[in-house]
Amino acid sequence: MSARIATVSRDTNETQISVSVNLDGEGRLAGQSGVPFLDHMLDQIARHGMIDLDINAQGDLHIDDHHTVEDLGITLGQAFADAVGDKRGIYRYGHAYVPLDEALSRVVVDFSGRPGLYMNADFTRDTIGHFETQLVAEFFQGFVNHARVTLHIDNLKGLNAHHQVETIFKAFGRALRMAVSEDPRMAGQMPSTKGSL
Numbered sequence: 299m300s301a302r303i304a305t306v307s308r309d310t311n312e313t314q315i316s317v318s319v320n321l322d323g324e325g326r327l328a329g330q331s332g333v334p335f336l337d338h339m340l341d342q343i344a345r346h347g348m349i350d351l352d353i354n355a356q357g358d359l360h361i362d363d364h365h366t367v368e369d370l371g372i373t374l375g376q377a378f379a380d381a382v383g384d385k386r387g388i389y390r391y392g393h394a395y396v397p398l399d400e401a402l403s404r405v406v407v408d409f410s411g412r413p414g415l416y417m418n419a420d421f422t423r424d425t426i427g428h429f430e431t432q433l434v435a436e437f438f439q440g441f442v443n444h445a446r447v448t449l450h451i452d453n454l455k456g457l458n459a460h461h462q463v464e465t466i467f468k469a470f471g472r473a474l475r476m477a478v479s480e481d482p483r484m485a486g487q488m489p490s491t492k493g494s495l
């Protein structure tokens with residue numbers, strides 16, 4: 299497989315963001331989003347996805363975190379779509395269950411070419427520090443729309459909202475890693491009888 303890397307820049311009146319991904323990386327996050335809790339979550343995607351992420355973001359944080367979180371999801375989704383290319387020879391599907399103490403989440407992803415987010419998470423708090431838990435869904439909707447994946451997210455258990463969200467992002471990283479990994483038995487074939495994804 300050739301290098302699976304992509305860099306995407308997105309510039310609007312609300313945010314200026316650039317994201318670089320290397321799907322075959324060492325699990326490192328570089329740069330900052332300006333939203334500390336989101337950085338903690340992007341770090342989970344990088345580490346558990348074994349993806350290198352390089353983030354540069356200037357957002358309208360004087361309003362709130364909304365645009366920055368949503369637009370990082372969008373930009374990361376665009377970078378993923380670029381980096382996976384035509385999806386020949388990958389597993390396509392990925393899933394993971396991840397616990398963190400009392401919390402447990404399951405994430406299932408399909409690089410189907412069809413955007414779909416099916417999220418079931420009842421967070422026990424509206425905010426984690428200054429971070430609004432509503433923004434978790436905004437991030438994933440942005441990712442799904444632009445990576446064009448089907449994504450099922452279920453927080454199955456959890457009392458602590460930080461744990462709930464963190465298990466989702468860790469499971470997301472693990473599921474991505476499985477889905478984009480090279481399937482040696484698929485040997486360069488398209489993982490679909492349709493012939494394209």
Ligand SMILES: [Mn+2]
Nearest residue numbers: 338460461464
């Ligand atoms: Mn944590």
